[in-house]
Amino acid sequence: MQFYVVNGQxxxxxxxxxxxxxxxxxxxxxxxxxxxxxxxxxxxxMPESGRICVICKAVDAKALFRHFMVWRSMFGVEFEYSPALTCGEMVEMQKQHNARLGAAD
Known part of the structure; x- marks a missing residue:
C-alpha cells in the first residue's frame, strides 16, 4: 500500500x-x-484553523477518495493528497538514482 499525507480544510x-x-x-x-x-x-x-492532517495508506486513489468523499460531500471539507515514501523507500530510491548518475560518468 502507498503512504499518503492528506491535508484538509x-x-x-x-x-x-x-x-x-x-x-x-x-x-x-x-x-x-x-x-x-x-x-x-x-x-x-488543528481546530483553531479548521485544518486536518491525515497520514494513511491506500491501495489506490479510489480507496483514498472513497474514504474522504463523505466528508467532502457532507461538510465541504477540501482535501489535498500527496503520496509519500518511508525512510527505507527513500534510501532505496536515492541509491538507485546515485547508481544511475555514476553510470553516466
Whole structure:
C-alpha cells in the first residue's frame, strides 16, 4: 500500500456540524479507518484553523477518495493528497538514482 499525507480544510460554517458527525463516527468504532484498501496511520486536528492532517495508506486513489468523499460531500471539507515514501523507500530510491548518475560518468 502507498503512504499518503492528506491535508484538509474544514469550512468554518460546517465545523461544528462536521465535528459532531465525527464524534458519532469515532464513538461507533471508526470502522472505515481500516477498510476497503485504506488504513489510517494518524489523524491530527488543528481546530483553531479548521485544518486536518491525515497520514494513511491506500491501495489506490479510489480507496483514498472513497474514504474522504463523505466528508467532502457532507461538510465541504477540501482535501489535498500527496503520496509519500518511508525512510527505507527513500534510501532505496536515492541509491538507485546515485547508481544511475555514476553510470553516466
Amino acid at each position: 474544514v469550512p468554518s460554517e460546517t465545523q461544528d456540524e462536521g465535528y459532531t458527525a465525527f464524534i458519532d463516527y469515532m464513538e461507533a468504532g471508526a470502522a472505515e479507518d481500516k477498510a476497503n484498501g485504506f488504513e489510517l496511520v494518524a489523524r491530527l486536528h
